[in-house]
Every structure is written in structure tokens, then in C-alpha cells.
Amino acid sequence: MEGTATLKTEPTRRVTVGRWSAELxxxxxxxxxxxxxxxxxxxxxxxxxxxxAYAGDRIRPFRATPNGLAYVPEGCDVYSRSPAGGEYLAVKGFDLDEAVDVPFSDRMDPAAIAAAHAMRGLLLAVPVAEPVRCEALMNVLIERLSCQMQSRQSSRGGARWMTAQRRQRVDEIIEARLDRMLTVQDLADELGLSAGFFSRTFRQATGRSPHAYILDRRIARARALIAAGAEDLSAVALVSGFSSHAHLTTVLRQKLGVSPSALRANLFRGGL
Structure with a gap:
């Protein structure tokens, strides 16, 4: 993929429905x-x-878990810096019956994960489609946030085992082999685990199966290459681990609701 255009990121996508707003x-x-x-x-x-750093606390290293739900209370002082960042959905304008003053992150909630991924698909459409659907998905996210605030359950043993260092190692393996065949057994072998134990602990820690997570990373690489100006979508597909341009197109339409060519056209005409 050498010789592509100057690096360019996708635009921030926004939608407002009543008092609620969401940004991708x-x-x-x-x-x-x-x-x-x-x-x-x-x-x-x-x-x-x-x-x-939150609420005047000292600056500390962090590693955010993929598919993790987070909360920052009103009035909280925030400082955050990341050399690479990550795709992030932010929702504002809501009220909670029992709001808390302590921020948190990395909460795994299957219903919130499903709603956030569906919300991303709507925000990637140009123009943003179905305001009522956006409102319904934001409502699900807010309800799940409230449930997480009320939950006092501790993390399960498997989720505790998948530490930040082990998640980083898994990410490194996936990124290095994304353009090739990559199985759950391959990842488990790298960590010296059985495939079954690895799959269970990975799902508990990230809210996604290893297969779904690898697909997420393939999609993310393809989007980054398209945003960087890559013109040959067949080459983008292969470098990202898809078997063909058609395979990439099918997956993006299923997961994001947009084709590679439409995603590129939306980006270079200014997005939203």
C-alpha cells in the first residue's frame, strides 16, 4: 500500500435528537x-x-478495553492523551435517576455493545438515517449505563485473568497477522492456553468473541487505509485480511451499513 495519498482520518460523525446528542x-x-x-x-x-487523570487525580497510564462502556459525571475535570487513539462513541444530554460522582470505564455489557455497534452504523450513513432509531439506541445505552451504576458484582475470574498486558499481546499478534489466516487456536497457542479457556476469558474481558474481535480489527484497518487515500479497494481488502473486494464490500454493508466506495466518497466530500 505504498504511495497512497497524505494520511487523512474520517470526520467526526454527529447526530442530535431532542436534548440527546451522539458523536462518533x-x-x-x-x-x-x-x-x-x-x-x-x-x-x-x-x-x-x-x-x-480524572477529578484532579494524578496522571496515570491507561489501556481501554475494546467494547467497554464508560461514564464521566458532570463537572468532572478530565485530562486524556493517546498517541494512537481509538474509535469512540460519546453520548450527552441525558439525565440519570441515580447518577454517581465517580467516573468509570471498561464495563462489559452485551446489550450496550449491540446498541453501540448499531449506532455506529447509523452514524456512518450519509445523511444520518432514522432519527427515531438513533434515539432508541441512545436510550438503550443510557439504560445499560444506569444498570451498570447499580451493579455491585465483581469481575469474573476469567475477565481478571485477561490483564491489560495480555490484551496488548493479543492485539499485537492480531495486528501482525491480520492479512493472513488467523485462528483462535493460533492466539491461544501464543499465550500457552487451550482454545476453550482463551475464548471464554477473552469474551468476558472484551464482550466479544475472538472471531468477532478479529473481524472488527480487519474492518478498522480497511477503513484506515481508505481514509489514507488508498484507491485500489481490492488491495485494501487483501491487506486487511478479506478474500476479495466483494468480501470486503459484503462485510462492510453487513456491519456498518455502507460499502467501501460509499465510505470513501462520504469521506472525501467532507462526510457529514
Missing amino acids: LPRQPYEARYTADRALLGFAFDSQKGVH
Whole structure:
């Protein structure tokens, strides 16, 4: 993929329905310091690392879990910096019956995961489709956030075993072999585990099966290459681990609701 155009990221996608608003932030390096003027619900699509600080606490390293739900209360001081960033959904404008003052992240919630991925598909459409559907999905996310606040259950043993260091190792293996055949057994072998134990612990820690997570990473690479200006979509498909341009097109339509050519056209005419 040498000789492509100057690196360009996808635009931020936004939708507002009544008092609620949602933004889909692209994967890119960032540094941010702000005081939250409203409570914020966040959802990290990607594994992400950097440093952050909340409510005046000292700056600490962090590694966000993919498909993790997060919360920042109103009035909370936030500093965050990441050299690579990660695709992120932010929802604002909501009220909670029992809001808490302590921020949190990396909460695994299957219903929230499904809603966030569906919301991403709507935001990638141009123009943004179905405001009522957007509102329904934001409502699901807010309800799941409220349930997470009320939950006092501790993490299961498998999720605790999949530490940040082990997740990083899994990410490194996947990125290095994304353009080739990659099985769950391959990943389990790298960590010295059985495929069954690895699959269970990985799902508990990330909210996704290994197969679904690998597909997410293939889609993310294809989108990054398209955003960087790659013109040969067949080459993009192969470098991203898809068997053909047709395979890539089918997957993007199924998962994001948009074809590769439409995604590129939306990006280079300014997106939303």
C-alpha cells in the first residue's frame, strides 16, 4: 500500500435528537483537557492506550478495553492523551435517576455493545438515517449505563485473568497477522492456553468473541487505509485480511451499513 495519498482520518460523525446528542470520534492521536459540562456516556470500539487523570487525580497510564462502556459525571475535570487513539462513541444530554460522582470505564455489557455497534452504523450513513432509531439506541445505552451504576458484582475470574498486558499481546499478534489466516487456536497457542479457556476469558474481558474481535480489527484497518487515500479497494481488502473486494464490500454493508466506495466518497466530500 505504498504511495497512497497524505494520511487523512474520517470526520467526526454527529447526530442530535431532542436534548440527546451522539458523536462518533475517529481513531486518531489526541490530547484533551476539559471539565465535563454534562454527564458523558462513552463507548470504546478499539483497544486504546495512553495516560489520563480524572477529578484532579494524578496522571496515570491507561489501556481501554475494546467494547467497554464508560461514564464521566458532570463537572468532572478530565485530562486524556493517546498517541494512537481509538474509535469512540460519546453520548450527552441525558439525565440519570441515580447518577454517581465517580467516573468509570471498561464495563462489559452485551446489550450496550449491540446498541453501540448499531449506532455506529447509523452514524456512518450519509445523511444520518432514522432519527427515531438513533434515539432508541441512545436510550438503550443510557439504560445499560444506569444498570451498570447499580451493579455491585465483581469481575469474573476469567475477565481478571485477561490483564491489560495480555490484551496488548493479543492485539499485537492480531495486528501482525491480520492479512493472513488467523485462528483462535493460533492466539491461544501464543499465550500457552487451550482454545476453550482463551475464548471464554477473552469474551468476558472484551464482550466479544475472538472471531468477532478479529473481524472488527480487519474492518478498522480497511477503513484506515481508505481514509489514507488508498484507491485500489481490492488491495485494501487483501491487506486487511478479506478474500476479495466483494468480501470486503459484503462485510462492510453487513456491519456498518455502507460499502467501501460509499465510505470513501462520504469521506472525501467532507462526510457529514
